[in-house]
Amino acid sequence: MQTWVDAVLVLVLLLNFMALSAGRLRTLIRAVTVQGVLLGLLLALARGKWELTVLVMAGATVILKGMVIPRMLFHAVREVVIHRETEPVFGLMASMLLGASGTVMALLFSGTLPVVHGNIGSLVAPAALSTVLAGFLILMTRREAIAQVVGYLILENGVFVFGLLLMEAIPFLIELGVLLDLFVAIFVMGIIIHKISREYSSVSTRMLSELKE
């Protein structure tokens, strides 16, 4: 099981790079969709045994992160967005490079953290941290509101990955991560319901800068 967990984690990391290099909103949303499905798979793999509760949690994760949220995001793109690009602040190549250095830093930093408990794999902590960093990077450097929401979703996925380390000892903590999805839902609903594009002519948060210091 261990090798499978590591293999899936590598896929999760690769998807971070796909998201970082995405120029189009749809590509970005697809990357985060696949990542959501992989997280459900990870949950099932990391436990090692096929228990009902774990399967239910994994299934819920796949449905929520792999189906419901992506569907909402695609809907928002169709309904509201005029520009279908992610509108990065600087070039995509630069954000790839920043993402890569973030991953290296995450690897180095998690090298200094000891393994306290369990044996799910040494890749969990670095994968979690670099996913958090990648999400943060997208959130900070994309002007498009939906791209920012996807960045937040990736950040959240990183937190979720770290939860794998706690799954045996404090299982309910992982479930708390689901509450973060509430924010995503509210953001997307905010974009759709308040028709931010109508008020600002684009959901780009560059337009949302009337309040500047």
Place this chain on the structure above:
Amino acid sequence: MVWLLILIPLGFGLAAALVSSNRWRPWLVTAGGLAHLVWTGWSLFGGLKPALAGWLALDPPGRIVLGLVSVLFAVCSLYAPGYLAERRERSNRVFCACLLGMLSMMTLVILSQHLGLLWVAVEATTLAAAPLLYFNHTPRSLEATWKYLLIGSVGIALALLGTFFMAYAGLGAGEEPTLLFGDLAVLAPRLSTPWLHAAFVLLLVGYGTKMGLAPMHTWKPDAYGEAPGIAGALLSGGVTSCAFLAILRLYRICRNTSEAAFASHALILMGLLSMAVAAVFVIRQRDFKRMLAYSSVEHMGVLALGTGLGGLALAGALLHVITNGITKGVMFLAAGNIHRSYGSKWTEDVQGAIRRLPWSGSLFLAGFLMVTGSPPGGPFRSLFGILQGALQGGHTAIAISFLVLLAVVFIGMGTTVLRVVQGAPALSPDPAGSREKACLVVPILLLAGLSLWLGIYLPAPVEQWLQGAADFLEVVPS
């Protein structure tokens, strides 16, 4: 009954969501606020039994924040019907329900002795506050709400990661994995140090964002600038104090480990940075509501600084939670009245408030004097305590920078506030707008009187609670 403290406001909130009369609904807020106050008084003086296997309990620092939040909300709830009567054109269903929901969730933060439960409650306060910010439905308030949610959600996500780190740090330490603050403080020396270190940083950044410490304060000027005065008062006095409580509990865990020095230094640094940022931005601030936001950043910095210094300064910081919260209520509510009467929050348009609105104008001025630490206001006593603590601990350089920054903010705020209250009011197109209603002034007078009272005379029970909380945080449990 611990549960009742959370369920009373929640029940009134549900009722407010169901009542269909826009006119009578705000009185449910008043009823909920006063019922909460009565039950809080009962709990503070009578004591509360823990519930839910120790997950819900009232610890000594919790007493202080609970007292503040309940009093502040009760006074704001007296202000709410008068305020919402002026805003008849808009449905207040969501506003009233969210006010009460926020009170319920703030109480849950205060009572949560479990790191995970606390996190859920802090997230809930964030969500409940968003509709309050968006009450005016203007493009600017939408933008402020968006920023608040986006920055807040990142803070919340980092706090969850910090919670996970803390849980992982403790996996090898005890027999059973635990996230109860009391257990963690006792187990602290056996927690895995590198993980605890990382957890502290993440939790400080996460809850520091909710508190509005620099450099994570960027949501504050927009949110407080656009929020109705009553929401600003509750955010700056209540929600931020609850986030500070989370940091205090974290600090207590670190006290007992090799991380103690790092934790103190991080808090001192962030405290001074917040004060400095506030000092820079408060100068020549033309928007008097944004000015209040920077004042809030400053005072959150004061709280972090006092906690980092420890000893007398910590006791001062605990008192400052109360005095700052109450005085901020005075300022935000008075600023709201002035804003509404002039229809502007820019100093170009707003002048001579003391003539046009004698009560609100004077209270705004008095609130400014008190919040910047002029005697005999409440904040003077707490700021003085922090200064004393810094000097007694031998931190002369910190004490001097503290005084200089306080002075700069005093001058910066003073320029804006004096411009608002002095001078001749511009010709008023609507003289009726300048008549002040008692229901919009008396609550502010209550808060101002309370702040003054705490500055002149500290009641014995409050002193006991403060001492108890300081001892609880300082004395290393074993």
